[in-house]
Amino acid sequence: MGGASRWAARLACMHVVSALVSCTGDSPEPPAGKTAIDRSWMAEIVKNPEAFTTRVQGSREGWIALHANDWRGAVAAGGDPAARAHAELERFHRVLAALDAEAWRRLGTTWQDRSTLPADSLLAWFVGAALLDSGRDTEAAAWPSGAPLDPAIAARKALHDKIRAGTLGLASLPAAEPLRRESVEGGVRELPDPWRLRTHARVDAAATTPPLDATLFSGEIGVTLTLPAPATDGVEDGEACRVAVRALDVDLDVWRLTASAAANDDGRALLEDLQLTEGTRARLLVDRAVAALDTGRPHCALALGQLALDHEAPRVIGPINSPTLFAVVASAHLHVGRPREALDALDVLAADWPETAGVDETLNTLVVLQGMDRRGDSRE
Amino acid sequence: MTRPVLFALLLLPLVAHAGNLRYAEDQAPALLNPVYGSSMAEARASELLFEGLYTDNQELATRPSLAESSELMPDRLSMIVSLRTDVTWHDGQPFTADDVVFTITAMLDKASASTEYGRVAWITSAEALDAHRVKLTFARPELHPEDKLFFKIVPKHLFSGLPLKRSDTFRTKPVGTGPWRLTQFNEDNSISFKKHGDHRNATGIDEVTLREVADKNYQAKLVLYESLEALVRVLPRDIAMLQNNRKVELYPYQTNSWWYVGYNLNRPGIANSQVRKAISALVDVEALLAPVGTGARVSGPFVPSSPYYNHDVPLTQADAEAAEAAFVAGGLTRIGEAWTVAGKPVVLTLVAHQSLESVQEVTINLQSQLQTAGIRLEVQFLDDAAWKERVWRNHDFDLMLSQWTFDRNEDIREQFHSQGSRNFVGYKNPEVDLLLDKARDAADPFVRKATLREMHAKIAVDQPMLFLWTLDSYAALSIKVGNVVIHPFSFFTFAPQWKMK
Numbered sequence: 001m002g003g004a005s006r007w008a009a010r011l012a013c014m015h016v017v018s019a020l021v022s023c024t025g026d027s028p029e030p031p032a033g034k035t036a037i038d039r040s041w042m043a044e045i046v047k048n049p050e051a052f053t054t055r056v057q058g059s060r061e062g063w064i065a066l067h068a069n070d071w072r073g074a075v076a077a078g079g080d081p082a083a084r085a086h087a088e089l090e091r092f093h094r095v096l097a098a099l100d101a102e103a104w105r106r107l108g109t110t111w112q113d114r115s116t117l118p119a120d121s122l123l124a125w126f127v128g129a130a131l132l133d134s135g136r137d138t139e140a141a142a143w144p145s146g147a148p149l150d151p152a153i154a155a156r157k158a159l160h161d162k163i164r165a166g167t168l169g170l171a172s173l174p175a176a177e178p179l180r181r182e183s184v185e186g187g188v189r190e191l192p193d194p195w196r197l198r199t200h201a202r203v204d205a206a207a208t209t210p211p212l213d214a215t216l217f218s219g220e221i222g223v224t225l226t227l228p229a230p231a232t233d234g235v236e237d238g239e240a241c242r243v244a245v246r247a248l249d250v251d252l253d254v255w256r257l258t259a260s261a262a263a264n265d266d267g268r269a270l271l272e273d274l275q276l277t278e279g280t281r282a283r284l285l286v287d288r289a290v291a292a293l294d295t296g297r298p299h300c301a302l303a304l305g306q307l308a309l310d311h312e313a314p315r316v317i318g319p320i321n322s323p324t325l326f327a328v329v330a331s332a333h334l335h336v337g338r339p340r341e342a343l344d345a346l347d348v349l350a351a352d353w354p355e356t357a358g359v360d361e362t363l364n365t366l367v368v369l370q371g372m373d374r375r376g377d378s379r380e
Numbered sequence: 381m382t383r384p385v386l387f388a389l390l391l392l393p394l395v396a397h398a399g400n401l402r403y404a405e406d407q408a409p410a411l412l413n414p415v416y417g418s419s420m421a422e423a424r425a426s427e428l429l430f431e432g433l434y435t436d437n438q439e440l441a442t443r444p445s446l447a448e449s450s451e452l453m454p455d456r457l458s459m460i461v462s463l464r465t466d467v468t469w470h471d472g473q474p475f476t477a478d479d480v481v482f483t484i485t486a487m488l489d490k491a492s493a494s495t496e497y498g499r500v501a502w503i504t505s506a507e508a509l510d511a512h513r514v515k516l517t518f519a520r521p522e523l524h525p526e527d528k529l530f531f532k533i534v535p536k537h538l539f540s541g542l543p544l545k546r547s548d549t550f551r552t553k554p555v556g557t558g559p560w561r562l563t564q565f566n567e568d569n570s571i572s573f574k575k576h577g578d579h580r581n582a583t584g585i586d587e588v589t590l591r592e593v594a595d596k597n598y599q600a601k602l603v604l605y606e607s608l609e610a611l612v613r614v615l616p617r618d619i620a621m622l623q624n625n626r627k628v629e630l631y632p633y634q635t636n637s638w639w640y641v642g643y644n645l646n647r648p649g650i651a652n653s654q655v656r657k658a659i660s661a662l663v664d665v666e667a668l669l670a671p672v673g674t675g676a677r678v679s680g681p682f683v684p685s686s687p688y689y690n691h692d693v694p695l696t697q698a699d700a701e702a703a704e705a706a707f708v709a710g711g712l713t714r715i716g717e718a719w720t721v722a723g724k725p726v727v728l729t730l731v732a733h734q735s736l737e738s739v740q741e742v743t744i745n746l747q748s749q750l751q752t753a754g755i756r757l758e759v760q761f762l763d764d765a766a767w768k769e770r771v772w773r774n775h776d777f778d779l780m781l782s783q784w785t786f787d788r789n790e791d792i793r794e795q796f797h798s799q800g801s802r803n804f805v806g807y808k809n810p811e812v813d814l815l816l817d818k819a820r821d822a823a824d825p826f827v828r829k830a831t832l833r834e835m836h837a838k839i840a841v842d843q844p845m846l847f848l849w850t851l852d853s854y855a856a857l858s859i860k861v862g863n864v865v866i867h868p869f870s871f872f873t874f875a876p877q878w879k880m881k
Contacts, residue, residue: 114523116823186818187827239862242629246859249626311619311630314674314852337439340788341634341868347685364687367788368825370441373524375499376791377869378784378802379420380733 036222037255041215042280046259049266055216067217067274069322075207083207084218090204092324093355095290097197099331099342100359101134104194106339107366108143114369121182121189122150129157130194153180160195164202173199177358192358200355219284223248227288227300238299241292245285245307252277279319282308289328298335305329315348323349330363340367399586399880401861403610404599407735408569408592410764412554412562414532415486415494416546418768420785424612427872428573428588429470430532430556433461433480436873438865440788442527446475446557456521461529463512468578469535470561477508482536484516491543495772498794498801499531533557559583559876568592584863584879596737603628603856609880610861612871614854615737616673622856631855633866636686637785638678639848641730641746644777645806649721650728653843654710659779660696660846661703662753668745668848672738675851680836681784681792683850688790688832693840696847703753719754727756731770732781734761743781771804780804787869793820796839807844 037043045052056063059079066074066081071092074085108127111117117124128143148154156179162168178190215221225248228240256277260268270276285308292301305328310320317323330345343363349356409422414430417423435445444450446467452459467475484506487494505517518525535555539548554562559581560573569592575583591608593599600618602608604625614622614630622628641663643650650656665677679696682689707719718725730746732739739761747757757779762770770776784795794800797816798808815835822828840847855871857864860881867873 111825118824184824184827186822187824187830189824189826239864246626253626306632307629309632311623311632311854312674314632315676337437337441340440343687344634344685364829365825368687368829371789372823372825372828373522373527374789374791375502375528375530376789376793377423377499377530377787378791378794379423380418380782380784 040221093201302332658706
């Protein structure tokens with residue numbers, strides 16, 4: 001039985017009810033000398049398992065889903081965790097939208113560098129549209145812009161605008177890609193919708209309300225992960241990020257041992273069943289990886305993402321591996337010049353997140369383009 | 381000798397010099413001549429020893445290595461490559477244009493039977509203009525020929541001329557220009573390398589040792605006991621142990637690698653597509669994969685995350701009824717429990733390389749599945765020499781279990797084109813040949829992508845192979861090794877920038 005299942009069973013069995021303390025930030029002042037982790041929601045769960053059980057009982061299905069990084073499940077279940085899940089979805093789609101814009105930019109510039117960017121294609125216009133939509137106006141200025149020439153594209157843009165304004169629901173957005181097909185000698189160019197992921201992010205953002213339980217199952221445990229300053233000369237120290245995580249791991253190892261020794265049986269069981277330290281560590285690293293991406297440190301983001309991954313189940317979304325983790329790893333790979341590896345990360349999302357099909361195809365095309373003149377090697 | 385004793389022996393060379401990186405291979409390469417490369421172990425060792433005219437930078441974009449610059453002629457049918465003048469071979473001889481011309485000529489030479497022929501087949505001639513300039517002429521106009529000049533260069537002065545032979549003494553006394561030089565093949569099958577003092581780039585690792593650890597069960601433990609600093613591939617069952625150890629870090633890396641059972645289409649019975657279809661329908665691939673590790677099944681000659689993978693092609697499914705119908709359509713008759721041809725039970729020979737990971741688990745399971753369904757399978761595990769002889773040269777097998785690993789170009793032409801040098805199964809489909817040609821010649825990436833997806837679908841129908849799975853790849857490195865960036869194919873391309881603490 002997996003950890004989440006055991007937890008679900010445990011929730012059903014535990015009857016002790018006591019006052020709310022742990023997860024809402026109104027816990028008693030911790031004794032002096034305690035570490036930040038000792039004051040965190042994670043520690044409170046282990047110390048006061050009954051209170052935790054009481055706290056989550058009202059939205060049990062939602063919390064189980066949130067813990068498993070099943071955000072759509074948490075939204076569907078409603079209750080307190082839904083707002084948190086919307087926030088997670090917004091961040092996930094925001095990372096993907098940024099990845100999509102960067103994939104378009106690289107596809108356009110790589111093709112342009114080969115001096116063969118097809119003049120009869122709207123590909124360049126799509127590059128500009130993706131960059132403009134992601135707020136990269138300066139870079140977008142280098143690409144064609146203006147109102148879409150094709151009525152179908154104009155209609156799609158109008159549809160996005162309405163969805164973002166709340167006039168229409170996300171369900172009105174056609175799921176199928178591509179948005180445009182162009183005939184070319186020997187085949188067809190298929191260009192995916194360049195606005196899709198940002199529209200998802202906007203819709204998720206609109207649904208995000210101040211969460212009642214701000215930190216439960218988050219990476220916020222009061223730990224500061226000191227990472228190297230953003231690169232100014234383009235050279236990043238990814239190794240320093242690994243070293244910082246190693247220091248964090250030492251702290252978490254110590255905390256886990258002492259917390260387990262001090263806890264009662266239920267607290268110890270929750271510590272293990274919820275994979276508390278592993279899951280929280282992963283969430284914390286993903287938080288920092290997103291921040292690293294946002295501040296132009298893709299090597300650091302990549303190191304953090306790789307260290308966050310549950311290597312025992314590297315292709316499974318669960319309490320340790322969140323969808324955002326794979327989006328971050330994909331984006332970091334692209335930013336360090338490894339679009340083929342980005343595809344590997346996106347592949348994990350393909351089945352459950354159909355909106356990633358467009359960015360996946362854009363990256364596919366970029367990878368093919370980069371290898372057009374290469375002669376491959378193969379070994380047994 | 382018992383396993384614990386073996387393990388103790390493996391631990392003997394415990395004392396590592398500072399700056400020594402020790403890594404494990406299941407089988408040490410017996411041959412280190414890049415003109416005859418065939419295994420990943422050889423590719424990794426070659427990366428330490430040899431260099432090409434061009435190589436990858438960390439963004440996997442082409443950058444000069446032995447080349448300094450190049451000039452492509454306006455007609456794109458030739459180019460002049462200017463070579464670095466500060467390069468010496470490990471034996472102190474200067475690297476010159478003659479070495480480049482010799483290497484290309486040797487690879488093109490049919491009598492030399494280089495496994496790398498396909499990588500230079502687009503070059504029609506190589507001519508030394510002077511000591512440090514080479515003129516290359518091409519069969520067709522080339523847009524970016526430097527992207528194809530990654531093959532390793534060998535020293536002309538250490539060969540007596542053409543044709544080259546696989547058995548040339550160079551295979552065990554390789555001399556390259558790379559950042560490390562070979563010092564010796566050791567009695568325990570390990571290979572020692574030392575920093576090439578004259579190399580233009582400083583490296584943070586003084587010595588590298590390739591240790592043969594045939595029993596993969598011990599490899600992870602050797603890292604934990606600090607008898608190794610690196611594993612190039614971690615067994616799935618060891619991942620948890622390594623993940624929870626603070627002295628080691630796991631590095632996931634993307635390999636375009638897939639397993640398959642190849643059908644020898646030169647054998648009359650197996651050439652019958654119904655028979656192949658029937659055999660494939662007897663195999664429960666998920667059950668074969670389960671004990672091997674985490675990975676994803678594949679329906680064709682690409683990994684699922686590949687731009688060329690056709691997600692509309694279904695995975696094969698075990699289906700006893702479909703297998704029975706296909707056997708009957710293929711002319712087989714069931715007598716008792718066994719499928720027969722002309723009254724004789726069908727007996728197939730499957731060959732597998734003995735160092736293939738988890739090969740025994742997979743073959744025993746496969747044997748059992750087919751046996752239960754009435755097909756007898758005789759399994760032969762081959763060492764490297766026998767494998768080359770039986771599979772590469774003589775194509776002497778009914779079925780073969782193996783895997784292919786590709787660099788990021790995922791160029792499967794050599795495996796599936798009727799003229800492909802690595803088409804061991806004898807697959808011939810004119811339509812597939814045309815699609816491969818079209819993909820190679822395509823100027824538009826959308827066209828290449830769609831063409832190879834179409835080809836994937838055609839190959840899946842023909843079933844020259846039963847495509848099995850791709851596995852997740854992890855390297856494990858001691859935290860004593862810093863600045864680690866792994867090349868997804870050659871592994872050690874960026875090792876000169878690694879630092880030993």
